[in-house]
Amino acid sequence: MVKIGNIELGDFPLLLAPMEDVSDPPFRAVCKANGADLMYTEFISSEGLIRDAAKSVQKLDIFEYERPIGIQLFGSSIETMASCTEIATKAGPDLIDINYGCPVKQVACRGAGAALLQDIPKMVAMTEAVVKATHLPVTVKTRLGWDDSTKNIEDVAERLQDIGIQGLTIHGRTRVQMYKGEADWRLISKVKENPRIKIPIFGNGDIDSPQKALEYRDKYGVDGIMIGRASIGYPWIFNEIKHYLATGNIQAPPTIAERIAVCESHLDFSIRWKGNHGGIVEMRRHYSNYFRGMDHFKPYRMKLVTSFSLEEIKETLNEIAIHYAGE
Template sequence: MKIGTIDIDRPVILAPMEDVTDRAFRQLCKRYGADIVYTEFISAEALRRGIEKSVRKLTADPVERPIAVQIFGNSVESMIEAAQIAEEYSPDYLDINFGCPTKKVAGKGAGAALLREPEKMAAIAAAVVGAVNIPVTAKTRIGWDRESINIIDVLHRLEDAGIQALAVHGRTRSEMYKGRADWEWIREVKAHARIPIIANGDIWSAEDAVAMYAHTGADGVMIGRGSIGNPFIFAQARHLLKTGTPMPPPGFRERIEAAIEHLKLSVCFKGEKYGTLEMRRHYATYLKGLPMVSRVRNKLVREEQWELVIEILRAYEVECEGYQREGKIPDYAEYLNDHSDKLVLNY
């Protein structure tokens, strides 16, 4: 898949996720094999007004490359200005969010709302393409609702606007996160496309990533929720794509190690207080399915000092060694199929 100077064969990409794909999580996913990572979406209006919290989201480290910055907005003017501000941070490319279904974004005419105004969507895309010297891509859904699926029309408009790749989440805005993502529509988009298509929606395992490629013929696959608490999915998918054989699933030691790495990165970038606090929602997924986990989780989410969090995790690791000797550690694959605890937050 080619975007500007990036040229990666069948990349496995970390999806943009608000409150998830911060610097810490992006760097973690990179270490575990993500080919390309995206920032959380960033409000164009907030960038334009210099809101500190949003401007900070533009910061990334060289280890994260290739990286895309994603912006959203509802006016040509604010998107031009935001794109130029984002460009100063030298991301490898800029991505426009045309898929967010929430009230706070779509309710204000940005994100997925633009699926109902394809002319305005194309005008924003063309203006952003013209305003920066880096490649511009877009990410969207297949339509507003089942009665108005317009992704093929949207694809052609975005191609004409100069968009260099399109990520498609196989759901409509109305479907939010319900049901299964519609891979058939993604295949249809790929069949009509002149630009690279990145397929997204319900990739929960390396096998799903391979199946997504096979089903849609897409140029890239993008993983969101399936990577939360499970950064291993990137190396696993790449390995399966390359060799046709699965990698052994991570054991409890690797999973606890990943949680500790994530915590350290989080503290490094956000400081002890927020770094420790923001990690709290991730422990459930890192430790999912392990024996006697709720007791440990309760301790983890109360602890305020990160070193002590690590001590709790290390003590639990020792405890797990005992469970393993007793044959009480379940197979990872068993709980991978249960997605009920995945974060959807306010998105």
């Protein structure tokens, strides 16, 4: 049984990665319904939370169905991170996660996210401040290092464990790599094999099929896997992996009717959460992914992403169901 603090996650948990502008409550709802064991909010700016910025505060929204759920924070100031941890704790999550892995310039150039990989003493001090600011378990998501010459994750893992984190997710790339090339899980495996490491180690990067999940579990010995991009428009991947690990058999892919049903569920939750206009606009980024690979889909996509009428959108989804029936 894999545990983070007192949170039981099963024998080989599948985690939904925190993804900016993706991992909102409606998206998390469909992933939870399709097998995600632990989920995280979109990452939340500590500066934004301290300023009471509306976008940051809204990201604190969590719901009972999501548990266990972690709130992920990022920032460059130790004091601000400690203060926003207190705010996030009051929102009632099951754990707090610190983002030391985001590679995008808007984050890293402000000294947050993966930028902390260039200042390990500050990373350790910040983590310790967060741990002390909450009664909840604290976890960390990070990368192998800043670049090929600073792959210091083995040392980082020990130091973060020593000051109290209770779980560590490692993305198998450096910051310089961004999302390019193939993720290298060999150092993730070395962290897991270190006899000093007692906390669960989760691997992240390039898991996009049940077969790869099994291969990487057996080859690298991680306690669980975090899945990000492969779940966008395809929340079924969590249960497909679980089924394959349990039986060795590949589940049939979702039918067009199943794709539409989950897409509609996602849309309905989006509207309940953000209102009619906001929910419809937020959903537009997801249609292409739900219907990825379908021939001659562009006219339907254009109707879906230009309509402001829920009734019209559902009529279009019904047209799609009829047109692609049997595929």
